[in-house]
Amino acid sequence: MDQFQLYIDGAFVPGAATFPSLDPATGTPWAEMPEAREAEVNAAVEAAHRAFHGPWSRLTATARGKLLMKLADLVQAAAPRLAALETRDTGKIIRETSAQIAYVADYYRYYAGIADKIEGAHLPIDKPDMEAWTRREPVGVVAAIVPWNSQLFLSAVKVGPALAAGCTLVLKASEDGPAPLLEFAKLVHEAGFPPGVVNVITGFGPACGHVLTTHPKVAHIAFTGGPGTARAVVRNSAENLASTSLELGGKSPFIVFADADLESAANAQVSGIFAATGQSCVAGSRLIVQNAVKAEFLARLKAKAEAIRIAAPDQMTTEVGPLCTERQRDHIVRTIAASVAGGARLVTGGHVPEGAGFYFPPTILDCSAAPGAPALSEEFFGPVLAVQGFDTEEEALRLANDTAFGLASGVFTGSLTRAHRMIRGIRAGVVWVNTYRAVSPIAPFGGHGLSGHGREGGLAAALDYTTTKTVWLRTSDDPIPDPFVMR
Numbered sequence: 478m479d480q481f482q483l484y485i486d487g488a489f490v491p492g493a494a495t496f497p498s499l500d501p502a503t504g505t506p507w508a509e510m511p512e513a514r515e516a517e518v519n520a521a522v523e524a525a526h527r528a529f530h531g532p533w534s535r536l537t538a539t540a541r542g543k544l545l546m547k548l549a550d551l552v553q554a555a556a557p558r559l560a561a562l563e564t565r566d567t568g569k570i571i572r573e574t575s576a577q578i579a580y581v582a583d584y585y586r587y588y589a590g591i592a593d594k595i596e597g598a599h600l601p602i603d604k605p606d607m608e609a610w611t612r613r614e615p616v617g618v619v620a621a622i623v624p625w626n627s628q629l630f631l632s633a634v635k636v637g638p639a640l641a642a643g644c645t646l647v648l649k650a651s652e653d654g655p656a657p658l659l660e661f662a663k664l665v666h667e668a669g670f671p672p673g674v675v676n677v678i679t680g681f682g683p684a685c686g687h688v689l690t691t692h693p694k695v696a697h698i699a700f701t702g703g704p705g706t707a708r709a710v711v712r713n714s715a716e717n718l719a720s721t722s723l724e725l726g727g728k729s730p731f732i733v734f735a736d737a738d739l740e741s742a743a744n745a746q747v748s749g750i751f752a753a754t755g756q757s758c759v760a761g762s763r764l765i766v767q768n769a770v771k772a773e774f775l776a777r778l779k780a781k782a783e784a785i786r787i788a789a790p791d792q793m794t795t796e797v798g799p800l801c802t803e804r805q806r807d808h809i810v811r812t813i814a815a816s817v818a819g820g821a822r823l824v825t826g827g828h829v830p831e832g833a834g835f836y837f838p839p840t841i842l843d844c845s846a847a848p849g850a851p852a853l854s855e856e857f858f859g860p861v862l863a864v865q866g867f868d869t870e871e872e873a874l875r876l877a878n879d880t881a882f883g884l885a886s887g888v889f890t891g892s893l894t895r896a897h898r899m900i901r902g903i904r905a906g907v908v909w910v911n912t913y914r915a916v917s918p919i920a921p922f923g924g925h926g927l928s929g930h931g932r933e934g935g936l937a938a939a940l941d942y943t944t945t946k947t948v949w950l951r952t953s954d955d956p957i958p959d960p961f962v963m964r
């Protein structure tokens with residue numbers, strides 16, 4: 478079996494124990510992963526803290542940017558190897574991992590460019606003989622925690638801005654599919670970052686995550702995962718009073734009006750829910766379609782869903798691979814059964830196929846007669862689309878916003894004025910109009926409500942890793958006149 482190590486203080490070290498990682502395509506172990514426990518987590522945070530106050534703080538912002546640029550080039554060059562590892566360890570199809578990881582390099586390039594553009598401001602202060610200005614300073618040690626899906630991407634949107642801002646990190650990979658991040662540590666090493674600037678660990682969430690998120694030397698927690706875990710993380714942060722940014726799940730509406738280009742909308746919906754085998758936070762998992770075209774649109778979707786090539790994730794022709802874990806598939810099966818019991822109708826899919834691996838077919842559930850179905854409110858994190866019909870624009874908006882989440886949304890319409898009304902009315906961090914799933918390092922990304930708070934991507938994300946220091950400097954050589962009056 479393949480072996481992996483933790484990366485702490487610039488060295489590759491074993492964990493306190495090892496645990497097997499399963500290949501989701503076969504359900505069999507393929508690698509031994511190192512488990513970080515309390516001692517390893519503490520060592521990683523201490524290393525990050527030393528680096529923050531030591532060599533990293535002595536580098537100029539331009540030098541930090543150059544290191545990030547080097548990392549970007551290394552990620553680009555290693556993309557095929559990283560993609561193959563992510564596919565092997567998480568079951569995400571090779572077509573997607575290859576394209577996504579090649580693009581991850583651009584996130585590092587973007588933040589490399591931002592490193593020396595984080596500026597304070599001179600204040601036109603309202604007092605004579607006084608200069609005042611602000612400095613943007615790094616917050617300190619960051620605990621970056623990511624789930625198993627798209628780990629290299631989800632860590633780039635944390636590691637890039639945190640390093641650009643001058644922070645150091647402990648990056649925790651999920652216990653499910655940690656191989657690509659542990660391999661990424663080798664690129665950090667090769668790029669020449671001082672020891673301790675980036676530490677990469679994995680281990681079991683509640684144990685290792687608890688030590689990390691309560692650690693007194695952690696200043697900020699950048700978390701991506703589910704709302705339940707996010708609550709635990711926020712409770713933990715009451716110990717160290719670390720700031721948090723939370724990128725959580727979604728139950729994103731995908732709204733199709735009768736005046737839309739239905740073929741484009743159907744293709745976008747297929748990608749919106751079945752790409753990444755539905756294991757995507759932005760999955761357009763609630764189709765809200767105008768009743769006038771509902772039957773026609775569902776027929777198109779059904780035909781497309783049933784034509785999807787389901788096969789081993791390492792084949793370039795595969796379109797849907799296995800889910801990452803059996804646990805995930807069991808959750809999907811239970812939620813579908815509860816929805817069908819509540820009156821939802823299976824249009825296609827819905828049953829576990831024969832054979833090895835954690836496969837599940839593209840599934841469409843018409844929930845028009847089951848407004849209380851869990852399929853409409855709970856995140857499947859799998860290839861399952863819940864459908865509702867509507868007649869009026871007001872009804873579409875009401876259904877779209879009838880969720881505790883607020884991450885992404887899609888609107889397909891031929892009317893520009895309606896598009897603008899929907900953009901204003903939808904409560905979500907991202908609105909895609911006549912497109913879906915577009916992302917860029919330049920564009921902020923994040924949600925409301927159960928989808929979390931804070932934004933990743935864009936310049937503002939780097940500023941989130943800084944704190945403002947205000948400096949006052951008296952320019953008069955005269956003695957301070959009255960010590961009991963504030964000036």
Ligand code: NDP
Pocket residue numbers: 622623624625626631649650651652653680681682683684685686687690701702703704705706707709710724725726727757758759856858884
């Ligand atoms: P989890 O919330 O279960 O896990 C996320 C991370 O938190 C993992 O590394 C996990 O470790 C760790 N963790 C678990 N318990 C704790 C704890 N007590 N303290 C600290 N860390 C802990 O998420 P899933 O793995 O189920 O991932 C899917 C979720 O992520 C979905 O809800 C999805 O929508 C969301 N997501 C959001 C995205 C966004 O950008 N908004 C993007 C992608 C996914 P371990 O796995 O080892 O338990």
